Amino acid sequence: MIAKNSGPESAQAQDAQPQDACRTREVLDIVGDKWSLLVVRTLKDGPLRFTQLKRSIDGISQRMLTVTLRGLERDGILSRTVHNVMPPHVSYELTPMGATLRDATAPLLEWSIAHLPHIDAARAEYDTRRA
Amino acid sequence: MIAKNSGPESAQAQDAQPQDACRTREVLDIVGDKWSLLVVRTLKDGPLRFTQLKRSIDGISQRMLTVTLRGLERDGILSRTVHNVMPPHVSYELTPMGATLRDATAPLLEWSIAHLPHIDAARAEYDTRRA
DNA sequence: CTGGATCCCGTAGGATACTG
DNA sequence: CAGTATCCTACGGGATCCAG
Numbered sequence: 001m002i003a004k005n006s007g008p009e010s011a012q013a014q015d016a017q018p019q020d021a022c023r024t025r026e027v028l029d030i031v032g033d034k035w036s037l038l039v040v041r042t043l044k045d046g047p048l049r050f051t052q053l054k055r056s057i058d059g060i061s062q063r064m065l066t067v068t069l070r071g072l073e074r075d076g077i078l079s080r081t082v083h084n085v086m087p088p089h090v091s092y093e094l095t096p097m098g099a100t101l102r103d104a105t106a107p108l109l110e111w112s113i114a115h116l117p118h119i120d121a122a123r124a125e126y127d128t129r130r131a
Numbered sequence: 132m133i134a135k136n137s138g139p140e141s142a143q144a145q146d147a148q149p150q151d152a153c154r155t156r157e158v159l160d161i162v163g164d165k166w167s168l169l170v171v172r173t174l175k176d177g178p179l180r181f182t183q184l185k186r187s188i189d190g191i192s193q194r195m196l197t198v199t200l201r202g203l204e205r206d207g208i209l210s211r212t213v214h215n216v217m218p219p220h221v222s223y224e225l226t227p228m229g230a231t232l233r234d235a236t237a238p239l240l241e242w243s244i245a246h247l248p249h250i251d252a253a254r255a256e257y258d259t260r261r262a
Numbered sequence: 263c264t265g266g267a268t269c270c271c272g273t274a275g276g277a278t279a280c281t282g
Numbered sequence: 283c284a285g286t287a288t289c290c291t292a293c294g295g296g297a298t299c300c301a302g
Contacts, residue, residue: 027242027243063267090263112155165275181284197285
């Protein structure tokens with residue numbers, strides 16, 4: 001469950017400095033796209049190959065998987081390993097930093113599971129009032 | 132009319148997956164846009180009026196502030212209150228659920244502050260290797 | 263198997279002007 | 283002050299074909 005943490009720890013990241021506001025933007029630039037968090041989540045249990053990822057992430061196109069993997073590799077979130085065997089294949093794995101990102105997004109995931117039904121209700125009610 | 136969220140239907144295209152994988156997408160539909168998390172963060176200390184928000188969030192246009200506020204209001208993240216005084220004004224405030232969202236995103240914020248320099252370094256090194 | 267190259271489209275989102 | 287209404291452009295992202 002998500003605690004209503006009003007303690008000093010949560011306050012650290014939420015000081016209303018203009019700098020921090022920029023940080024919010026930057027983090028969304030990294031993981032705010034359509035597929036990055038899904039890839040990170042899918043890799044949480046260990047390395048996977050390109051086709052395994054493609055099969056695991058339903059609906060992703062080859063192009064977007066490639067693009068997303070390149071971006072995450074560039075940001076140091078995951079590592080790419082080419083195996084020179086026949087047939088050649090490539091595996092992707094979270095870096096230590098990538099693992100910390102996965103942990104940092106876990107609360108948001110829990111929040112979504114806990115509150116999405118409530119949000120659906122809020123939307124329905126809002127739309128009804130406006131209908 | 133501008134449809135920020137396509138509603139619950141958008142998730143149906145990705146069924147045949149464990150449910151929580153879909154949740155990841157839905158939560159990004161809510162807060163994954165350019166301004167939502169910034170608005171939530173800005174409202175963390177209490178209600179603000181439209182112009183105060185506009186001034187606090189650097190770079191946001193009137194249109195996007197309106198659109199973002201409407202979406203968050205619809206999702207039950209914040210509440211909108213019209214004050215019938217002269218001159219009339221409107222204030223926005225996080226709902227209790229909005230406050231839990233703010234708390235759930237706090238770890239991600241802290242992560243970004245801690246790791247963004249490292250990411251910049253990783254990018255620079257990656258670009259150098261590819262240069 | 264892994265991915266690069268191209269084409270194409272929908273939509274997020276910025277600029278601007280107008281209203282109660 | 284707090285929006286609404288248009289217009290317009292950039293970019294995310296899907297489909298498809300090609301290559302190592």
